[in-house]
Amino acid sequence: MNNYNIYLEIASVCFLLLVICIINTKRQLSIFQNWLYSGALYALLFLNVSDMAAVFVSDRVRAGATGLFGFCYGITILSFLLQIFSLQLIYSYLTVVLEGKKIKKPQFLVFTLLSVIYSILVLTTPFSKIVFYYDRAGAFHYGKFSCILYCMPAVFAVYSLLSLHFHKKVLSKLERNLMLFFNATMVLLVLSMTYLPRFPLMYFWLSVAVMGIFLTMQSPDRYLDNTTSAFNEDGLMVMINDRIEREKPFSVLFMAIHDFEGIKDGFVTENKKKVYRKICSDLRYRNLKRKERPKIDVFRDNDNIYIMFHEAVKAEELAMRIGSKVTDGIYVDENAKSVKVVAKMLLFDFPGRIRTEEQFYSVIRYFLTDDYYNRYNQMQFINEEFYRKKKRYEDVRRLVEEAIRTDGIQMYYQPIYSTQRKDFHSAEALVRLSDTTTIGFVSPEEFIPIAEKEHLILQLEELILRKICSFIQSANLRELGVSYMEINLSGNQCVQADLAEQLQKLINEYDIPPEFINFEVTETATIDNGDCLIRNMQELQSQGSTFALDDYGSGASNLKYLVEYPFEIVKLDKSIVWTHFGATNAKTKAVLPLSVHMLREMKVYIVAEGVENAEQKEELERMGVQYLQGYYFSKPICEEEYIRFLRKYNCKQG
Ligand code: C2E
Ligand code: CA
Ligand code: CA
Numbered sequence: 001m002n003n004y005n006i007y008l009e010i011a012s013v014c015f016l017l018l019v020i021c022i023i024n025t026k027r028q029l030s031i032f033q034n035w036l037y038s039g040a041l042y043a044l045l046f047l048n049v050s051d052m053a054a055v056f057v058s059d060r061v062r063a064g065a066t067g068l069f070g071f072c073y074g075i076t077i078l079s080f081l082l083q084i085f086s087l088q089l090i091y092s093y094l095t096v097v098l099e100g101k102k103i104k105k106p107q108f109l110v111f112t113l114l115s116v117i118y119s120i121l122v123l124t125t126p127f128s129k130i131v132f133y134y135d136r137a138g139a140f141h142y143g144k145f146s147c148i149l150y151c152m153p154a155v156f157a158v159y160s161l162l163s164l165h166f167h168k169k170v171l172s173k174l175e176r177n178l179m180l181f182f183n184a185t186m187v188l189l190v191l192s193m194t195y196l197p198r199f200p201l202m203y204f205w206l207s208v209a210v211m212g213i214f215l216t217m218q219s220p221d222r223y224l225d226n227t228t229s230a231f232n233e234d235g236l237m238v239m240i241n242d243r244i245e246r247e248k249p250f251s252v253l254f255m256a257i258h259d260f261e262g263i264k265d266g267f268v269t270e271n272k273k274k275v276y277r278k279i280c281s282d283l284r285y286r287n288l289k290r291k292e293r294p295k296i297d298v299f300r301d302n303d304n305i306y307i308m309f310h311e312a313v314k315a316e317e318l319a320m321r322i323g324s325k326v327t328d329g330i331y332v333d334e335n336a337k338s339v340k341v342v343a344k345m346l347l348f349d350f351p352g353r354i355r356t357e358e359q360f361y362s363v364i365r366y367f368l369t370d371d372y373y374n375r376y377n378q379m380q381f382i383n384e385e386f387y388r389k390k391k392r393y394e395d396v397r398r399l400v401e402e403a404i405r406t407d408g409i410q411m412y413y414q415p416i417y418s419t420q421r422k423d424f425h426s427a428e429a430l431v432r433l434s435d436t437t438t439i440g441f442v443s444p445e446e447f448i449p450i451a452e453k454e455h456l457i458l459q460l461e462e463l464i465l466r467k468i469c470s471f472i473q474s475a476n477l478r479e480l481g482v483s484y485m486e487i488n489l490s491g492n493q494c495v496q497a498d499l500a501e502q503l504q505k506l507i508n509e510y511d512i513p514p515e516f517i518n519f520e521v522t523e524t525a526t527i528d529n530g531d532c533l534i535r536n537m538q539e540l541q542s543q544g545s546t547f548a549l550d551d552y553g554s555g556a557s558n559l560k561y562l563v564e565y566p567f568e569i570v571k572l573d574k575s576i577v578w579t580h581f582g583a584t585n586a587k588t589k590a591v592l593p594l595s596v597h598m599l600r601e602m603k604v605y606i607v608a609e610g611v612e613n614a615e616q617k618e619e620l621e622r623m624g625v626q627y628l629q630g631y632y633f634s635k636p637i638c639e640e641e642y643i644r645f646l647r648k649y650n651c652k653q654g
Contacts (some may be wrong), residue, residue, distance in 0.1 A: 004055055008200040009048045012207035016045045019214045026220035029235055029297065031242040036093040037218050041210060043086035048203055050079035061138030072134060073126050080122045080131070083199070084115050084152055090206065091156040094179070097217060098160075098167040100241065107159070114155065118148055150190045153202065157186040175216045182209040225300045227273050228280035233301035239308060240357055243350065251315030252360075253307040253322060254346045256368055258376060261340040262329065271332075275339050276300060278332050283307060283322060294318055304364075312349050319347045320379060327377040344373065348382040366390045369453045393450060395439045400451045403433050404459045410434045411467045412636035415645060416486070416607060416629045419621045423650045428486040428520070428629065429468045430636045431460075448490065457492045465503075469510035471639055478516075480643070481650035486518045486548065491525035497532055500539035507545075515544035518569060522550045526561045537566055548607065552576070553595065562602065570599050572625070574610025581616055596623045 020041050028034050054076040061072050088111065095107065125131040130145040161183045164176065171179065182205075189202055223235030231239070243250050260275055280300060285293045295310035296318070307322060309315035323345050329338030346367050354360050363382065367373050370393050373380060380386075403409050410432045415424035431444050451457040468487055477485070493499060507514055519540070526533060526549070537547050548569035549562065553576030562570065572595070580592035599606050608620045611630030620628055634645060 005200050006052065006055070008204040009052050012200075012204040013045065013048050015207045015211050016041055016048070019211055020045070023214075023220060027224065027229070027231075028220060029223055029231060029239050029242075031239060032246060033093060033096050033238075033242070034218075036089055036096060037210075037213070040086055040089035040093055043082055043089055044203070044206055044210060047079060047082040047086050048207070050075055050082055051199060051203065054079050058134065058138055058140055061134070066138075069134070069138065072138065076132065076134075076140075077122055077125070080149065081119060083149070083203075084118050084122075086206070087153055087156050088115060090210065091160055093213075094160050095163060098163045098170050100167075100170065100245075111156075114152065118152055121145055121148055149199075150193050154187055154190040157183040157190075161187075171217065178212050178216060182212060225280075228277045228298075228300050229284060230276075230280040230298040230300040230305070232299065236299040236301065236306055236308075237357060239297065239299070240350075240360060243308075244355065244357070247351075248310075249312045249350060251309045251312045251319070251347060251349045253309070253315070253319040254348070254364060254367070255305040255307070255323075255326070255341075256344040257303045257305065257341055258344065259342040261342060262338060274332050275330070275341070276305075278330055279305065279326060279341070282325075282330060315349070316347065319345075323377075323379050342376050344368070344376060344380070345378070346373075346380045346382065353382070353387065363390070366393060369393075371449065392439075396442055396447050396450050397454050397456075399433055399435060399439065399442060400447055400454070400456050400460060402435065404456060404463060407463065408434045409460070409463055409467065410638060411464065411471060412638055413485075413642040414629060414636040415634045415642070415649075416627050417611075417617075417633050418627055420626060423481050424633070424646065425481065425483045426486060426518070426627070427482065427642065428636075429464075429488070431464050432636075452490060452492055457490050458496075461490060461493055465506055466510075469506060469512055472512050472516065473510045475639070475643055477646075480646040482646065484516050484518050484546070486520055488520045488550070489525065491522070494521060494525040494533050494536075497536075499533075500536040503540060503545075504543060513544065514540070515546070518546045518548055520548045520550040520571065523552070523555050523558070523561055526565060527558075534565060541566060553591075562599075562604075567604060569605045569607060569627075571607040571609055571629075572596075574630075577608050577610045577616065577620070581619075593623055596625055600624055 020038075023038065023041070054072065057068050057072045057075055061068050091111075121128075121131050125133065125143065128143075130143040131148065132140060132142050132146060134140055161180070164171075164179055164183070168176065186202075186205065186209075189205060193202075223231050223238065225232040225235075240252075257276075260272070280298050283296065283298045283305075285296075294314065297308045297310075299306040299308065307319070309318060326341045327343065329340045331338050344367070346364075348354060348363065350360075354363060367380070370389065372389060412430045412432050413427040414430060416426040416428060417423070418425040431448075433442050433447060436442070448457070448460075451460050465487070468485065472485060489499075496502070503519075504514070507517065521533070541547065546568040547566065548571050549565070549567045550571050551573040552562075552570045554573035572592070576592060576595070579588060583589045596606060605627065606625045607627040607629055608616075608625045609629050611617050611620065611628045611632045613632055616630070617628055617632055637645060
């Protein structure tokens with residue numbers, strides 16, 4: 001061969017061996033893209049070796065070993081076939097990376113057709129001499145159609161340049177520029193083939209390109225989690241897409257780790273890392289023989305671990321085993337006792353109802369947010385009920401978003417009766433979604449927690465406050481005998497450092513006297529916010545507003561909050577009231593009267609909620625409860641009805 005340069009081929013063999021060694025020592029995802037890449041590496045290696053062998057053998061033939069003539073042909077044909085094979089692999093790899101999917105049919109057909117023509121021409125060349133031939137003396141010559149040897153790399157490179165142009169966003173800037181550079185130089189190289197060392201330069205250049213790919217797109221660390229022996233979240237995404245694309249069924253066990261039991265120094269980052277490392281390496285079953293290991297991959301993303309089972313059939317049994325193994329306790333190291341993991345677990349199958357990566361993440365997001373699934377260490381399966389709940393949750397979220405956008409809420413008012421004044425001196429403002437056409441009536445008990453979880457609550461609360469303020473401003477409530485209005489504050493509002501400032505601004509904007517507002521705060525909101533809330537309360541109280549502790553008796557009812565926080569009013573929850581009236585034993589019967597007694601001693605005003613009949617009203621009144629609220633007096637009613645109600649019941653008194 002003219003212009004032959006063996007050093008270029010030795011260099012490219014060295015490059016390839018280096019990459020092959022590194023790749024084989026690192027863990028790799030078993031995805032189509034990686035197989036293509038490894039295949040391309042080996043094919044290029046054999047190509048270089050066979051090319052060197054062809055040159056060596058043809059030298060021997062020229063030196064007189066005529067018996068090797070046939071072998072010389074054979075090995076040269078092999079090297080040209082390997083050329084097309086490695087090009088196919090490299091460019092299929094690029095197509096899979098760029099276009100993300102299986103190679104599309106038309107491209108695949110064109111490439112295959114070209115390769116078949118190429119192979120036929122190369123294979124028949126000993127008879128036709130149209131691609132190349134050796135003369136009697138053993139010298140190599142190109143035939144009439146030798147251009148096909150250059151055309152193929154050029155066709156692939158041009159296709160790849162086009163694909164790069166249409167799929168710009170897939171690669172990073174560096175990766176994109178690198179691929180542009182290699183493909184463009186490949187085209188130039190082919191065009192200038194007559195002047196340059198022939199194939200060795202092209203093969204060398206391909207090896208450099210493959211090395212470039214290794215350092216960027218194909219970097220083995222790209223999909224590895226650096227703390228554990230698992231893969232990372234990008235790896236998960238690539239893996240899921242790969243399995244979906246290739247229509248391979250699989251299952252995923254999702255474990256959201258919430259806490260550990262048994263770590264002495266608590267939830268310290270270093271400990272956490274140790275446990276994750278241990279879990280992830282245990283799950284790879286390295287203690288088992290390769291054949292006996294279940295085919296699974298482990299992925300980690302912060303406190304979430306995803307275990308992918310390649311065989312969906314055995315998944316359920318394995319998942320249950322893994323779930324109990326992890327939550328029953330694992331040994332982290334010799335010194336530590338076993339650590340128990342507290343986790344939420346969800347097992348799901350592909351394809352099943354989940355067919356895309358987006359659906360996968362939307363299921364996970366829902367599973368993590370809805371309180372309904374706050375069950376720990378208990379395997380949850382995706383079933384019809386799960387999807388029903390998910391759909392309802394998403395419908396409600398959409399409704400709230402819509403309401404915020406279109407001002408689609410209404411405020412209802414539930415009058416509160418004063419046992420001393422014998423009139424309705426106050427009312428609680430309760431929110432309603434006005435659009436009930438799509439999914440029917442949705443209770444605030446359902447949509448407020450969803451709005452909180454979806455970070456919509458602050459916008460919703462502002463809308464609520466504005467609605468209430470503009471009602472108070474426009475309706476002359478004081479003249480109708482109303483002393484103040486009760487407004488619910490959500491937990492999210494209570495954490496805001498500038499809550500007092502915001503509320504004052506709003507009250508001033510609508511020209512409402514601060515003493516006309518009483519804010520209701522639940523115990524849960526109180527627990528989370530401590531000092532910040534006390535400061536805000538004091539600030540608003542200094543202006544004249546008051547505060548009520550809502551839902552007293554429904555939760556933990558820690559007396560600490562009653563004592564430490566400056567509440568003027570305590571609202572007894574419906575449940576404590578109803579339990580009293582339904583109670584048959586003396587112990588239960590004692591709770592309500594004694595609570596009322598205690599609260600009166602503390603000099604706080606009491607509102608009893610959920611008063612539904614005359615008997616309840618009378619007995620609560622007898623106990624000394626100052627204010628009563630419940631269906632017995634009125635359900636929550638809209639603005640107009642509330643005004644009518646006040647005219648009817650309050651004005652008759654005065
Ligand atoms: P809550 O603050 O405890 O409100 C009292 C709830 O009890 C209201 O339900 C009211 O309609 C209901 N209720 C009152 N008397 C009776 C009765 O005699 N029998 C029965 N069965 N129920 C009675 P609603 O309006 O469905 O509100 C539910 C919860 O949603 C409220 O509980 C409150 O936590 C929340 N909420 C409602 N409106 C707002 C709001 O504007 N902002 C915030 N942050 N939360 C709100
Ligand atoms: Ca309330
Ligand atoms: Ca309440």
